[in-house]
Amino acid sequence: GRLRAAGHLLALAGACLLPQAAMAQPAPAAVPPPAVVVRSPAEAGVRVPNFWNVERRLERPDAARLPKELRFVTTDDYPPFNFLSSDGVLSGFNVDLARAICAELGVTCVIQAAAFDTLADTVDQGRAEAAIAGLAATPAAHANLDFSEHYLGTPARFVGRRQETLESATPEQVAAKKVAVVSRTAHEAYLRSFFTEAGIRPFPDLKSAQEALKAGTVDLLFADGITLALWLNGTDSANCCRFVGGPFTESRFFGEGFSVAVKEGNDTLRHAMDFALQRIWEKGVYTNLYLRWFPIGFY
Secondary structure: OOOOOOOOOOOOOOOOOOOOEEEEEOOOEEEEOOOOOOHHHHHHOOOOOOOOOOOOOOOOOOOOOOOOOEEEEOEEEEEOOEEEEOOEEEOOHHHHHHHHHHHOOOOEEEEOOOHHHHHHHHHHOOOOOOOOOOOOOOOOHOEEEEEOOOEEEOEEEEEEEEOOOOOOHHHHOOOOOEEEEEEHHHHHHHHHHHHHOOEEEOOOOHHHHHHHHHHHOOEEEEHHHHHHHHHHHOOOOOOOOOEEEEOOOOOHOOOOEEEEEEOOHHHHHHHHHHHHHHHHHHOOHHHHHHHHHHHOOOO
């Protein structure tokens, strides 16, 4: 099982997936670390998630045990996580995060793109040290990969039209509402488990559910928060709608979140990833990247 959350959304419990296109693998290109200008989440009006216990002090990895050149593999087909810019440069949140990891570890960073279904083999066969593209830390994936602690989640969210008066979304408050959801997904299963009194309206795909919300034939839409944030920030939503209530993060429905994948047994590199990610958070670099790529946050 693998993640494809706005980059590669969860394929868990029948979650609604966006298509993953196959692509040719370009030659690797060395990239510099990103420039970092820390912004205030309060100023941006965005809640930035925190997955790190800053009271836990991780030991800095021994530089002599790390590769001088750290090769990451990702995909180039799903903005804003991994994509080719107009001038053909590999860009996105995962790409910038990989660069920040390399900068924190003091190693040269090489990032290359490949088809999603080849990423695990690329790392397992030693053609790259790490993959950063939404690979899920499932039992099957652990057969030949190990994973860092997660650096991003895939929460579910409600959205409503701008005139919707609800500010939170408890089962009691949603009970009187008509709620659109994509049928046979983890999101429908979650609604039927915990929002049993709501007027659940299944739709065959997310597009039709979004159009129903815009037209006012339903009051709310429940779906993947990352996908909804991108929709709200794009032109297709026509500024119709907003998030209602907070995120829903139950892992048995919505997965554990994104992690960096390394070859099974490479504990040195896995611990180095955990160290770098926590330091990136502590320094405000993670916050800056989140605000840069997700102007409408999904938490």
